[in-house]
Amino acid sequence: SQQGEEDPQALSIQEGENATMNCSYKTSINNLQWYRQNSGRGLVHLILIRSNEREKHSGRLRVTLDTSKKSSSLLITASRAADTASYFCATVSRGNNRLAFGKGNQVVVIP
């Protein structure tokens, strides 16, 4: 079942700007992950944030998690044309390793 939901679903920005995506979910989670998918290709894991963490950084990526609001955000700073992709959040609930994917955000970075 899909429990993560991202908003907005399509984002078009200029190179160098920041891109922010949000994700909401409905059940208790063990962790929340973000994946990137370039057009027609496989997904690439970007970052994982555990339920007891509030913020995490990896390079130009910043993820926040608010378990009280059951929401997460992904910020990509200083975007590049190569960041053009679909971004999915996925939650992992306690007791299993299944990924529950959200609907995805299409990000287009204009050079």
Place this chain on the structure above:
Amino acid sequence: DTEVTQTPKHLVMGMTNKKSLKCEQHMGHRAMYWYKQKAKKPPELMFVYSYEKLSINESVPSRFSPECPNSSLLNLHLHALQPEDSALYLCASSLSQVQFFGPGTRLTVL
């Protein structure tokens, strides 16, 4: 070797054909997955193998038949598919809770 490979990259088949998709990983991961993904949609889980045993079947039609010959290989046998089965089929593997995806097989059923 830190990647998941899938063959073929593209496959076109008729509704009466039998074909197989293959997936391979050499990362020592003991869980492997098949997903189906339609355009502009998130991946949908089809099957999960854990330690070479089928642990999850998401009510997938029997025209899709998974097989895990050993800990490195995962197959998906296809028979009598429908045009609506056309999609990107993704394989993934995991050791913990992070999944590593292959590039996918783009399947077209005529």
